[in-house]
Amino acid sequence: MSEIITVHLDQKPIYDIVIEKDFSQLGTAFSRLNVTGRKICIVTDSNVGPLYAKAVQEVLETTGNQIFVYTFAAGEESKNLNTVQDLYEFLIENHFDRKDMLAALGGGVVGDLTGFTAATYLRGISFIQIPTSLLAQVDSSIGGKTGVDFRAYKNMVGAFHQPKLVYMNMSTLLSLDTRLFNSGFGEIIKHGLIKDAAYYRWLQNNAAKIQAKDYDALEQMIAGSCNIKREVVELDPTEQGDRALLNFGHTLGHAIEKLMNFQLYHGECVVLGMIAALNISVTRGHITQAEYDDAIQMFKDYAFPTNVTGISIDDVIRVSKSDKKMEANQIKFILLKQIGNAYIDRTVTDDEMKRSLTDIIR
Numbered sequence: 001m002s003e004i005i006t007v008h009l010d011q012k013p014i015y016d017i018v019i020e021k022d023f024s025q026l027g028t029a030f031s032r033l034n035v036t037g038r039k040i041c042i043v044t045d046s047n048v049g050p051l052y053a054k055a056v057q058e059v060l061e062t063t064g065n066q067i068f069v070y071t072f073a074a075g076e077e078s079k080n081l082n083t084v085q086d087l088y089e090f091l092i093e094n095h096f097d098r099k100d101m102l103a104a105l106g107g108g109v110v111g112d113l114t115g116f117t118a119a120t121y122l123r124g125i126s127f128i129q130i131p132t133s134l135l136a137q138v139d140s141s142i143g144g145k146t147g148v149d150f151r152a153y154k155n156m157v158g159a160f161h162q163p164k165l166v167y168m169n170m171s172t173l174l175s176l177d178t179r180l181f182n183s184g185f186g187e188i189i190k191h192g193l194i195k196d197a198a199y200y201r202w203l204q205n206n207a208a209k210i211q212a213k214d215y216d217a218l219e220q221m222i223a224g225s226c227n228i229k230r231e232v233v234e235l236d237p238t239e240q241g242d243r244a245l246l247n248f249g250h251t252l253g254h255a256i257e258k259l260m261n262f263q264l265y266h267g268e269c270v271v272l273g274m275i276a277a278l279n280i281s282v283t284r285g286h287i288t289q290a291e292y293d294d295a296i297q298m299f300k301d302y303a304f305p306t307n308v309t310g311i312s313i314d315d316v317i318r319v320s321k322s323d324k325k326m327e328a329n330q331i332k333f334i335l336l337k338q339i340g341n342a343y344i345d346r347t348v349t350d351d352e353m354k355r356s357l358t359d360i361i362r
């Protein structure tokens with residue numbers, strides 16, 4: 001069973017998210033875009049390219065377009081303007097014009113970087129997302145947030161630029177190593193915690209099936225998360241308000257990610273940030289200690305580290321405050337009113353942050 005979810009903006013259908021178990025429907029889905037006789041550059045990384053670029057190239061060639069492949073070194077370390085510049089050069093050398101396209105084939109790093117290049121090359125060309133990591137399938141490929149890190153700052157340079165299509169082949173998840181697969185659950189559990197208590201309980205009850213990569217359970221979960229993200233971004237595509245709820249766990253999580261020099265994955269850092277935010281939500285009397293303990297158990301069930309060594313609490317707070325989460329000198333935090341219901345809070349103090357981090361930073 002495949003699934004198609006359509007993302008609307010201003011009540012108009014903008015792009016489809018196609019969930020499939022192989023690449024067999026990619027040609028059909030792409031043909032709906034009515035793009036032929038153009039150049040398409042598959043942008044991928046050094047891990048994903050050797051596994052899937054040929055298969056994607058073969059399918060896209062059947063759509064009557066000329067296909068190029070551009071590969072950069074895998075990892076968050078490549079998500080920067082240098083890689084973007086190298087890609088601009090490749091596109092210029094191969095005479096890509098405004099009607100040509102990019103196709104991001106890979107995880108969130110490839111998606112964010114390709115989307116940003118598409119947003120800025122020739123003042124904006126089209127792109128599609130072919131996400132291959134769990135995190136990218138449930139989160140980063142949807143919603144049009146594109147960008148790169150700048151110096152030590154996460155996602156400091158970017159643009160909102162919507163893809164024309166998101167096509168995911170769930171079978172690509174089989175080649176992800178276990179720790180990377182698990183890191184995707186950070187954003188998935190986040191979706192339940194901020195928006196949907198029933199989905200959160202379902203994730204709790206189905207942890208074993210999902211981790212065993214039971215196909216039906218995985219498809220249900222990916223569609224569940226895509227739908228939650230779709231609802232949020234449809235209402236607030238450029239984060240003027242409630243889209244910021246998707247930042248649950250990121251205020252401190254991004255700081256931990258940077259301070260750990262990206263040795264911990266994004267999803268793992270988001271979980272550490274969520275633990276701190278849940279802790280503050282307990283102290284504020286919004287959720288119970290039992291609900292907090294339940295969430296910690298859930299993170300453990302999905303194999304997340306729940307603490308980290310080698311960095312200091314003061315540094316995490318300092319780096320968080322130098323991030324773009326500051327607004328009018330006040331840190332923007334996402335807390336829970338209850339499980340499945342998040343809100344934006346601008347009153348979290350340094351002392352609250354410190355207390356919330358004592359069990360996490362050892």
Ligand SMILES: NC(=O)c1ccc[n+]([C@@H]2O[C@H](COP(=O)([O-])OP(=O)(O)OC[C@H]3O[C@@H](n4cnc5c(N)ncnc54)[C@H](O)[C@@H]3O)[C@@H](O)[C@H]2O)c1
Nearest residue numbers: 047074107108109110132133135139140145172175176266
């Ligand atoms: N734009 C957004 O809305 C959004 C949302 C969440 C996260 N992000 C960003 O996404 C990034 C994290 O994404 P990620 O976890 O996918 O990281 P990633 O893109 O670095 O992928 C993780 C690793 O898995 C490899 N990989 C990916 N798919 C594979 C597959 N099918 N088989 C084998 N290896 C595979 C990659 O080569 C890489 O080494 C971060 O930069 C984060 O800031 C963006």
Ligand SMILES: O=C(O)C(=O)C[C@@H](O)[C@H](O)[C@H](O)COP(=O)(O)O
Nearest residue numbers: 139143145154155187243246247250
């Ligand atoms: O789509 C969004 O909006 C998100 O915030 C999703 C996050 O999971 C993602 O990590 C995003 O890249 C964070 O963006 P940032 O603007 O806070 O850096």
Ligand SMILES: [Zn+2]
Nearest residue numbers: 187250266270
């Ligand atoms: Zn994230």
